[in-house]
Amino acid sequence: MTGRDGAVTGTPPAQPDGAPSRSAAVLAAAHGTPGFLDQREGMALFAAAEVAAQRGLGPLVEIGAYLGRSTLFLAAGLIAALEHGAPPSILLSIDHHRGSEEMQAGWEHHDATLVDPATGRMDSLPRFRANLWRAGAEDIVAAVVGDSARVAAALSGPVGMVFIDGGHGANVAWADYRGWTPRLAPGGLLAIHDVFPDPADGGRPPYECYCAALDSGEFDELEDARTLSLRVLTRRRVPRAPQRASR
Numbered sequence: 001m002t003g004r005d006g007a008v009t010g011t012p013p014a015q016p017d018g019a020p021s022r023s024a025a026v027l028a029a030a031h032g033t034p035g036f037l038d039q040r041e042g043m044a045l046f047a048a049a050e051v052a053a054q055r056g057l058g059p060l061v062e063i064g065a066y067l068g069r070s071t072l073f074l075a076a077g078l079i080a081a082l083e084h085g086a087p088p089s090i091l092l093s094i095d096h097h098r099g100s101e102e103m104q105a106g107w108e109h110h111d112a113t114l115v116d117p118a119t120g121r122m123d124s125l126p127r128f129r130a131n132l133w134r135a136g137a138e139d140i141v142a143a144v145v146g147d148s149a150r151v152a153a154a155l156s157g158p159v160g161m162v163f164i165d166g167g168h169g170a171n172v173a174w175a176d177y178r179g180w181t182p183r184l185a186p187g188g189l190l191a192i193h194d195v196f197p198d199p200a201d202g203g204r205p206p207y208e209c210y211c212a213a214l215d216s217g218e219f220d221e222l223e224d225a226r227t228l229s230l231r232v233l234t235r236r237r238v239p240r241a242p243q244r245a246s247r
């Protein structure tokens with residue numbers, strides 16, 4: 001992937017004394033953080049965040065943080081961009097931290113250690129915060145605890161990247177998509193996780209949102225960023241006529 005000035009990105013620089021850069025340290029922390037993002041997807045997300053931050057279009061937004069694995073890949077990319085002279089920015093990480101459907105008791109991805117005994121409900125926020133603190137990324141990530149569509153409706157201004165990785169139910173996924181994609185500045189990046197063209201591999205809503213973005217004529221896919229179930233698209237400066245895109 002290449003950045004705004006054509007430079008190859010995605011490799012954190014070392015310091016002159018050979019010590020790892022801050023972005024490399026946060027990237028290492030990301031690799032060690034539990035979550036559902038494959039490390040190859042994480043590296044693609046890291047590279048995309050660096051490109052988005054270099055473009056200086058607005059804050060980066062993540063929907064669905066869980067324990068902070070994807071958060072730290074994105075934060076590392078943002079920090080790498082800052083190390084290359086990008087304008088100041090932050091990552092807005094939005095999650096209600098009550099877990100998505102498949103994380104609830106009795107479901108496949110339930111982790112009983114995340115249940116708050118006081119409420120009997122999932123609460124991933126304490127471990128999310130601890131992971132951010134351990135990685136030294138608290139200053140670059142602003143955590144917003146709440147419903148992403150409500151947050152989108154309450155905040156104004158363009159954003160430079162949106163990463164959609166929240167709930168996979170149709171209502172939730174479409175609310176995330178419809179709430180945030182209109183906020184992307186031209187040149188901004190839209191990343192979507194759990195895009196499964198084959199229904200046998202996973203649920204449909206993220207794939208349908210991805211198709212809707214392509215079909216709208218407002219986005220082009222960054223084909224070289226395609227990694228497992230991660231897709232990255234860029235918002236066109238001039239929309240093309242809506243058409244059924246090949247994929």
Ligand code: MG
Nearest residue numbers: 036165193194
């Ligand atoms: Mg996911």
